Amino acid sequence: MNVLVLGGYGAVGAHLVRLLRADGMVARAAGRDSTRADVVLDFSDVNGYEAALNDAAVVVNCAGGEDLRLAQVCASRGIPFLDISATTEYVQGLEKIAGPVLLGVGLAPGLTTLLAVDALSGNHGPVDIMIGLGSGEHHGPAATAWTYHLLGQRFPDPDGTTVRNFTGPVRFEVPKESGYRPARALRADFADQHRLTREFGVPVRSYLRLDSRLATAGLGLLTRAPVLRPLVPKHLPGSDKWVALARSADGSMRWAAGRGQSLATAVVATAAVRAVVAHPLATPTWIHEILELADLRNILRDNQITLNY
Incomplete structure (x- = not known):
């Protein structure tokens, strides 16, 4: 399972790459810095982005940029796109994309x-x-x-x-x-x-x-x-x-x-990647439509996060 993590060496992305690899997945960190990225990528270059998706099964956006084109390109190829962003206007835009997008992937x-x-x-x-x-x-x-x-x-x-x-x-x-x-x-x-x-x-x-x-x-x-x-x-x-x-x-x-909070966001994103792999998406979906609190109990505990419900 190949997961492309946009911003994969940032505050959240580095944790996510580590957790996904510990889960046995192939996680590649994408970004502009050639000294830290597994995939050197300028997210504004749509052609370069298209090429980076050739062997990606899932894409997680931890880069902080809110460019709907990144999700649209994935959707057009049937690749699930997960985003940790919290900005309401951007999330509302993602909800309108025709394809597999998972929303609310974070803390x-x-x-x-x-x-x-x-x-x-x-x-x-x-x-x-x-x-x-x-x-x-x-x-x-x-x-x-x-x-x-x-x-x-x-x-x-x-x-x-x-x-x-x-x-x-x-x-x-x-x-x-x-x-x-x-x-x-x-x-x-x-x-x-x-x-x-x-x-x-x-x-x-x-x-x-x-x-x-x-x-x-x-x-x-x-x-x-x-x-x-x-x-x-x-x-x-x-x-x-x-x-x-x-x-x-x-x-x-x-x-x-x-x-x-960066680690917590990555922990939830890891659980979300697992869920998307197990239950493929077809349309924009919110995290609570594929996960419940009980599904996170073990991964939260393993990362020293207390859960009480």
């Missing part, structure tokens, strides 16, 4: 999606998703760019109003075992909240916090005054601990926690 959306679906299975009321990220972790440029892209942007709420990113703080009680303290989280535009709201017919809302309360407050300030962004220090206070939870209307929670 958020991805693991958060599965937590929320499990919460929705036993409740008919609203579900709140909260993702806490370690502000002290070294992230790839794509993750940083995604965060800054949200500053000042608005997105639709299930009640018909519009919400500005990093506003509307809500307090979340967090299990002590997660390594996080109870604190407020801010609304953030993760793509799975829109999909799940449509699919289940109940409000699903996403929230984001950082493990540093100061850093979380900084996001709220920056969304109101983006001109202050150049003043943000390169290294923020905090750790690499993350937590993801889904809270039902009755207060019950499903949650997962670990260290290193």
